[in-house]
Amino acid sequence: MSRLPSTIRRRLGLAALAAGALALGGCAGQGPPPNIDLGAGPARAGTVKPDALKDVAMTFTSYGGAFQTGQMQGIVKPFGKLSGARILEDGPTEYAKIRAQVEADFVTWDVVDTDAVWSDGQCGKLLMPLDYSIIDASKVPEGQATRCSVPAMNYATVLTYDKTKFGGRTPQGWKDFYDVQRFPGKRAMFGGAGDAAPGDLEGALIADGVAPEDLYPLDVDRALRKLDTIRKHLVFWETGARSQQMLESGEVVMATVWSGRAYAAVKNGAKFEPVWNQFVPRREALVVPKGVRSPKASMALINYYLGREQQEKLTELTSYSPIHVDARPKVDRLLQSYVTTTPERQRQAIKVDSAWWAENQPAVIEKFTAWLAG
Amino acid sequence: MSVSASPPLPAAAAPPPGRTRRGLRNGSLFLPAAVLLAAFFLAPLAVMVVRAFTDPQTGLQNFSWFFGDAVQVDVLIRTFRTALIVTVVCALLAYPYAYLMTVVGPLGLAVLTLLVLVPFWTSLMVRTFAWVILLQDTGVVNDVLGFFGLGPVQLIRTTTGVVIGMSQILLPFMVMPLYAVMRGIDRRLLQASSGLGAKPLTTFVKVWLPLSLPGLAAGALMVFISSLGFYVTPALLGSPDTALVSQQIFTQVNGLLEWGRGGAMGVIVLVMTLVLLAVSAGALRLLGGQRPEGRA
Structure with a gap:
């Protein structure tokens, strides 16, 4: 949440930010998306081809707090290490910022954690369809992988x-x-x-x-x-x-x-x-805003996020419920009783x-x- | 004796000989700030105003939506009312405090200044949560009241709670300008007043108060305008039925992505504030202008 009394001015300034970003985008230039080779064969959740994203910088955005710390430590940072992508994080998720980025065609959030109701409503508008040839959602609980989102966690x-x-x-x-x-x-x-x-x-x-x-x-x-x-x-x-x-x-x-x-x-x-x-x-959802610089990299991160080990670690670190049907996180009895899946x-x-x-x-x-x- | 002038300000000093050149130099000094303001305040403001009239279509639909919605209008009135109460509370607390700062010794001044500034340097979020803990039904304040057989009093989730929290957070903005002005008041004027037979109350009303008025006005302006945009404090210390306009704007801008409506609400608050300021500035000038006349 926000801190300053000037918050509102800032929020209203978002629109201007969009305009500014547009101008910046014109001169700073994003360059063509890097050529990404994620390897051959069917996607397997929880994996990524080593060093496949060496020239890529990615920003993961979530709601902050202990949950985002767990996401970063348990999943996103290890993904960066393995894939070679330079990982940045931002937060908290604000829908207005997604709209500003998409409308300015200057998207800096590569994968975003949002509420699932919202992401379903924005599918095809602000969010792009996911590429299920890169993302293996076969172990995601039934009905939770949709056209534009996979679950980030259950609660x-x-x-x-x-x-x-x-x-x-x-x-x-x-x-x-x-x-x-x-x-x-x-x-x-x-x-x-x-x-x-x-x-x-x-x-x-x-x-x-x-x-x-x-x-x-x-x-x-x-x-x-x-x-x-x-x-x-x-x-x-x-x-x-x-x-x-x-x-x-x-x-x-x-x-x-x-x-x-x-x-x-x-x-x-x-x-x-x-x-x-x-x-x-x-559930919270993982989504990719329309116009993201390298969609393949975003899909690769999401695919890695859905792995069984990653999900077990996420629950152990954050107490939220895993979204892999075979995940068996090692947690005490109290926490086990709060696992909703x-x-x-x-x-x-x-x-x-x-x-x-x-x-x-x-x-x-x-x-x-x-x-x-x- | 005439007490017509406000305390001498640097700007009011006699113009130096090389005035134009200096003015030019001052002008160029102002340039970086002007550029910054233009890029990060005026331009966004312009975008907001344009959005208010064009998003999603060109027209007045965002404004007619706002004024057609009783809840929105209620919240707007509530916002101005709350800001006014906070301003009055801050003035009542800060005025004697600032006066005290001008009469204590250097150590006392240091302590009093720190007491104002240390909370000011603390994060707004932290201070608001501290107030939650103090004011909640099972909180410190109610525990103490209970110990003396009083209470419990409902403080959190009421306008009272919101006003308490906001006043504490905004108090430095009232104390500092008041202190700056009071420090500059010539004490001999007070001696002269009592020497001429005025009772302390008369001296206060006719000498001290008018001379400190610029500080009070500056402080009141800052507190009032800041109050209008408060978001976190009313959200956490109040309840939805004490919500202020900033929370409603947040709903439109971030929850519903209705930027046109959010912009319109911003424009409405801005225009109302400017009108209020113009009116109060006019009133103040009238007040300031009348006094010496009445004396003459």
Whole structure:
């Protein structure tokens, strides 16, 4: 997130940045893309031909924090070493910067970690189709490799509750999030600017009696009306760090949070417990902006990212769930219980309609943001 | 006795003989800053304004969208209101503080200056999170209140919490100009005032306050304008229903990639700010102009 009061001016300046970059691109010149030979034979996830990218500089961009550190250490830097590519990193991911780069035809982010709903919505617009002759997605969980993105990791939006607050009573699911009689106290959920994603709206509809298989198309107005019934018990978090801090400080008795944050809070001593029944599976995606200088290099990095070893290391380093179906990261029992990709967990998940979300996300963001600010 | 002039500023000094040449030299000194401003402020600003009227099509659709959306207008009013409250709070806190800085010895001055500047040198993010920890329901402030049998008080996620955090962060911008101006006030004027029989309050109102007014105006301007663009602090200390316009702009620019709308919102805030500034500058001049007249 941003730091300075001048943030807004800066964000609005993005447009100008685009113009400036265009001018720079004119004189600085990117030169023709280097000739890249990635070797013959079918692609195998987790591999790259040694020294194939010797003259290439690449920038990997993600959301920062411990997760990006893990991505860099566990995957991207080793990829640079092996392939010979000079690796740079940037962050956090901001969609406006992707648009600025693509419109200026001066793309400096070669592979970007984004939210999967957004990337599906931008396929063919700001993002280019992936080349599955270079990327081996055969071990990616079903349905997660799409035309323009592969998963970067899996996680969940999950309901959590304070074990010490309800005298032995245990919330069982979304209905109990709305039951302020039996489970009194403040509840937290996401309420940041400019976003809306699968999770709380689905939960509201399930609590309102909609069967999980009938959720889509989402009746957003109905979900918001349901949320209205507990509005005065709700508090909102804007960032993952803030949600974790709410659990650790005991400010709330229940919260819907990202599974990685729930795990981190519990590990730090928060007395919270997740309710995995009907949790909402989520994923981040790896994408390549249109007009990237050497698409082949981007594809090669993505292919390397999907390897089994790489995914095991990523989970061990970051606590987020691997996106290789055979990955068996060596983690302790607590973390193992937060891995959302195991068959046992997958049975507890609701089924999110990614296509619906990709198409409708802007409209949902507008409604949700208006509801929040009202 | 006349107290009409503001404290002597370097610019107000008598023009030296070789004025034109010096002016020229000063002009060329200004050039690098001018180029920088043009490239990194004026040009982006121009792009933003153009976007507001042309993205996605040429027309006023971005503005009609904004004024047709009750939520957006509410948030805009809330933003100006919050900025005004923060400015008043900062002025009330900084005024006596800056005065104290002018009367203590060198050591006291060093301590008071550091107390203002050390937080100023700390990252805004860190300070905001520190306020979260202090103000939250289970936080330090409520613990202390609880110890005395008071509270708990809802501080975080309220406008009060936002104002507390923003005021602390912006306080240096009020203290410093106030101190700079107060330091330059001639103390003998105060002695003269009391020597002529004025009570302390009268001396304050008729001598000290008018002379310190330029500092107050400068500080208020900086605090008010900075407040209008605050993003992180209201986001973390407030709740969505205390959101300010910067958060709404972020939604449009980064969440929805609606740069035209974001630009329009920027233009609206800019124009409103300029109008407000012009009005208050006019009012200030009127105030400054009236006083000596009334005396004459």
